[in-house]
Amino acid sequence: MLRNIFGPLLALVGAVLAVWSPFRIWYGGRQGSDIRVDDLFTGAGATPADAALLGSLFLPLGFAALLALLGVLLRSRVAVGAAGVLVLGVTVLWMVRQGQSAGSLTAGGDGLDVGVAAAVGGGTLLLLGAAVMPGRAMRRYGEPSAPPSEAAYEGPASYPEPYEPETYEPEPTLREKPLAPPDAGHRPDDDDTLTLPPLPPPLPGRPPG
Template sequence: MIRNVLGSVLALAGAAAAVLSPFRDWYDGRLGRHYRIEELFTGITAGRPGPLGSILLAFLFAALLTVVGVVLRSRLLVAAAGVVVLGFTVLWMVRQGQALGSLAVAGDGSGLRWGVAEAAAGGVLLLVGAAVMSGRRPARGTHDQPYKAPGSENPDTWPPTQEPGPSVQTSTLPEPEPELYTGPDPAAHHPDEGPDADGRPRR
């Protein structure tokens, strides 16, 4: 929480510095908002564009990214804003150096001025703020909780007493009773029955 607050303060300060820098002198008494955005890609000229056609527009876009990144606690958006500010500042220095042959810093008011330094400092503050921020942490929900062991909901029945393996189902139907034999006992012996010694049946 503290890191997010500190990083947000640094990022907002950097965005404010970047937005204010085009209203200051950049080189030899010329304001930063007097440079066209397309001049950073085609070459520096002496023309003066309107506010929305100058380098101020790029810095306003970076400030918008910063505000959204701070609200969403997105380090990526804040870092992207810092890259935009530093990128346009360095690109301007390259084009200005190509137009004049060199860049110089003079004490009489000519050469590089405080506007460029303020823009560069704003970009650095944005990158530092993105590095300090801890970002948004994922919400702790049910997916973040460890899985419970099977049967741990009812510890009285754990561990199971049944051995692993296929279960054998037994029939609960009653077994059929054997039929009773009501005839004569085949094991009983009657001496009057059967053939006699000569093989003739007895009467």
């Protein structure tokens, strides 16, 4: 929570110092808005020629402040860090060119003044803000945001048992039926022979017939 507030706050303060520094005295009573951007590359930092506002040190420092503001809004640590590097780079390069032109650098009086200190402080705060503020959470390609929970899947409570067809057993035919053993007095149902009752015994003293 502190990083979400403290980091952007440092970056904003650094951006304000960076854009405010060109309107302060840098060296020998000259403001940063009077120093031409060309002096950073030609080494004529001590030339008395004044520069237009957009052709002075305000141009790179103002651009750095705008880049830092966009970095804070987009939560981009890279943008804020690049703004800090730009502010410090411009300041250090001007100091080198000024030292080459004047032969030496002095602080206070006719030397380095509050404008240089504001620029150095602004660039340092921008770098600290980039290091402290949290960056945007980047998600890898194809990575799911959260694993699916078991509650989200509503499947069937139980699966039906597989269907098993009933086995058909044919009834045995007549040929397959076992025959009952022959029994006295038992006649099969399919026997169509005529059975006569036995003759009575002959009377005694009477010839048969």
